[in-house]
Amino acid sequence: MDSKNQDIDGLIALMAKLPGMGPRSARRAVLHLIKKRALLLTPLADAMFAVAATARECLVCGNIGTRDRCDICEDTRRSNGQICVVEDVADLWAMDRSGVFKGRYHVLGGSLSALDGVGPEELRIPALIRRVLDEEITEVILALNATVDGQTTAHYIAEQLEEAGVSVTSLAQGVPIGGELDYLDDGTISAALRARKAV
Amino acid sequence: MDSKNQDIDGLIALMAKLPGMGPRSARRAVLHLIKKRALLLTPLADAMFAVAATARECLVCGNIGTRDRCDICEDTRRSNGQICVVEDVADLWAMDRSGVFKGRYHVLGGSLSALDGVGPEELRIPALIRRVLDEEITEVILALNATVDGQTTAHYIAEQLEEAGVSVTSLAQGVPIGGELDYLDDGTISAALRARKAV
Numbered sequence: 401m402d403s404k405n406q407d408i409d410g411l412i413a414l415m416a417k418l419p420g421m422g423p424r425s426a427r428r429a430v431l432h433l434i435k436k437r438a439l440l441l442t443p444l445a446d447a448m449f450a451v452a453a454t455a456r457e458c459l460v461c462g463n464i465g466t467r468d469r470c471d472i473c474e475d476t477r478r479s480n481g482q483i484c485v486v487e488d489v490a491d492l493w494a495m496d497r498s499g500v501f502k503g504r505y506h507v508l509g510g511s512l513s514a515l516d517g518v519g520p521e522e523l524r525i526p527a528l529i530r531r532v533l534d535e536e537i538t539e540v541i542l543a544l545n546a547t548v549d550g551q552t553t554a555h556y557i558a559e560q561l562e563e564a565g566v567s568v569t570s571l572a573q574g575v576p577i578g579g580e581l582d583y584l585d586d587g588t589i590s591a592a593l594r595a596r597k598a599v
Numbered sequence: 600m601d602s603k604n605q606d607i608d609g610l611i612a613l614m615a616k617l618p619g620m621g622p623r624s625a626r627r628a629v630l631h632l633i634k635k636r637a638l639l640l641t642p643l644a645d646a647m648f649a650v651a652a653t654a655r656e657c658l659v660c661g662n663i664g665t666r667d668r669c670d671i672c673e674d675t676r677r678s679n680g681q682i683c684v685v686e687d688v689a690d691l692w693a694m695d696r697s698g699v700f701k702g703r704y705h706v707l708g709g710s711l712s713a714l715d716g717v718g719p720e721e722l723r724i725p726a727l728i729r730r731v732l733d734e735e736i737t738e739v740i741l742a743l744n745a746t747v748d749g750q751t752t753a754h755y756i757a758e759q760l761e762e763a764g765v766s767v768t769s770l771a772q773g774v775p776i777g778g779e780l781d782y783l784d785d786g787t788i789s790a791a792l793r794a795r796k797a798v
Contacts, residue, residue, distance in 0.1 A: 405665045407653055411646040417639055418628045420620075429617045431689055433647070434654045434663055440616055441651045447610040448632070448644035454606055455633045464633055466604045490630055 408434075460531070462507030462524055464489050472496075478504050481538035485528060485557065487511050487545055495543055503541075506531065511549040512556055525557060532564050542570040607633075659730070661706030661723055663688050671695075677703050680737035684727060684756065686710050686744055694742055702740075705730065710748040711755055724756060731763050741769040 408430060416426035433441040457463070458470035465471055472478055482503030486492045492505045508523040520526065532540060540561060544550035558568045574592035575584065584592075607629060615625035632640040656662070657669035664670055671677055681702030685691050691704045707722040719725065731739060739760060743749035757767045773791035774783065783791075 405653075405663075405670070407646065407649045407665065408663065411643075411650050414639065414643045414646050419631050420624045420627065425619045427689060427692060428619065430650070431663070431687075432618050434650065437651055437654070440613065441647055444610075444613045445644045445647035445651060447606065447613050448640055448647070450606045451610050451629070451633065452636055452640045452644060454604075455636070464604075464607065464630070466606065471604070488630070490626060493626060 461492075461505050462489070462509060463492055463505060472504055478502060479535075481536055482541060483528070483531065483535075483537055483539070484541045484543050486543050487550065487553075491543065491545075501541070503539075508544075508553065511544060511547070511553040513549045513552075520556065520560075523553070525560070528557065529560055529564070532561060532566055537566050540566055540568045542568065544570070546573060660691075660704050661688070661708060662691055662704060671703055677701060678734075680735055681740060682727070682730065682734075682736055682738075683740045683742050685742050686749065686752075690742065690744075700740070702738075707743075707752065710743065710746070710752040712748045712751075719755065719759075722752070724759070727756065728759055728763070731760060731765055736765050738766045738768060741767065743769070745772060 412426045412430050415421055415429050416423050454466040455464055458465055458473055459468050460473045461470060463470040463472060480503045483506050484495060484501050484503060485506045485508060486495060487508050487510055489507055492507055495501055506528050510518055510523055512518055542554045542557060544554045554570055561568050572595065574595055611625045611629050614620055614628055615622050653665040654663055657664055657672055658667050659672040660669060662669040662671060679702045682705050683694060683700050683702060684705045684707060685694060686707050686709055688706055691706055694700055705727050707724065709717055709722055711717055741753045741756060743753045753769055760767050773794055
């Protein structure tokens with residue numbers, strides 16, 4: 401006989417599958433949820449059902465929203481000829497929180513990886529090429545992760561777009577705002593040095 | 600217009616209220632949930648509803664289960680005259696996972712704290728005294744946290760039980776199994792030294 405109960409054990413087991421959670425933090429979270437049943441547990445279950453019922457991938461850009469075309473793709477003011485290419489939806493949200501980019505997005509769904517067997521067809525690269533040709537795109541901004549796979553992907557996309565007559569740019573690399581030199585890796589420091597600007 | 604959607608934003612806001620979660624990890628978790636809709640999101644919402652509907656505090660010991668008396672209090676084999684007193688349900692689960700203690704538990708619901716205005720009446724201390732007198736208890740094991748508040752609470756309970764004719768014990772303090780001396784605080788080392796045993 402267990403000290404808990406099947407329902408509760410089941411909930412803990414599921415919570416432990418969330419990224420960043422383990423068995424201990426899942427137990428803590430579940431106890432917290434039970435204490436705050438009306439304020440947190442029931443609303444959370446409701447919100448999960450709502451999202452499970454409505455969330456879908458935007459057919460154009462791969463963002464997650466509630467319609468076949470997400471709010472950004474529907475927003476005609478964002479049709480400025482720029483497409484920002486990101487690896488994941490989380491990256492799209494991060495870019496959009498900054499509020500600086502006013503164009504549209506394209507989510508690849510990962511990065512090319514020979515090791516993991518991820519080729520261009522596994523990502524949304526063909527869809528990107530099609531969008532660049534169909535929509536009146538003037539600039540493709542590659543906002544991919546500064547990892548080996550991310551940079552491989554960036555080079556591959558730049559190559560594919562060579563004859564499409566659009567400018568292909570990528571995010572600047574350098575010292576992060578608020579970053580202390582002493583804590584930066586050598587790669588970042590040398591990238592920042594190579595890309596130095598006149599003051 | 601937002602890049603996400605109200606349902607999804609609402610779910611992220613609720614997830615961020617879980618202990619150990621922040622806005623960033625909540626976003627990651629929600630994206631993961633949406634990706635694993637059938638495998639994780641819907642089952643999790645179902646499990647939450649089940650727990651919200653059934654979870655309740657055991658009227659005897661304060662453990663969380665699905666009936667008015669929890670499985671441990673119902674288990675007659677555990678009526679061995681021992682009560683283990685813990686601060687929280689998480690502590691009860693931790694004790695019970697070890698599988699060493701075969702008696703019953705009593706959850707205080709916190710520890711005495713003059714600073715936070717937590718007195719004996721706010722905790723389940725009167726209920727503990729009553730149980731000790733009513734049930735045939737021979738030993739009360741205080742498994743409270745080794746913090747100032749935890750130890751204050753232990754002393755207070757020991758005092759209250761002085762005339763009840765039960766033996767009151769507490770967990771041993773010392774070096775944790777696998778613990779390295781160099782990483783232990785001075786208090787633990789001196790406690791372990793004072794309680795040293797012949798080999």
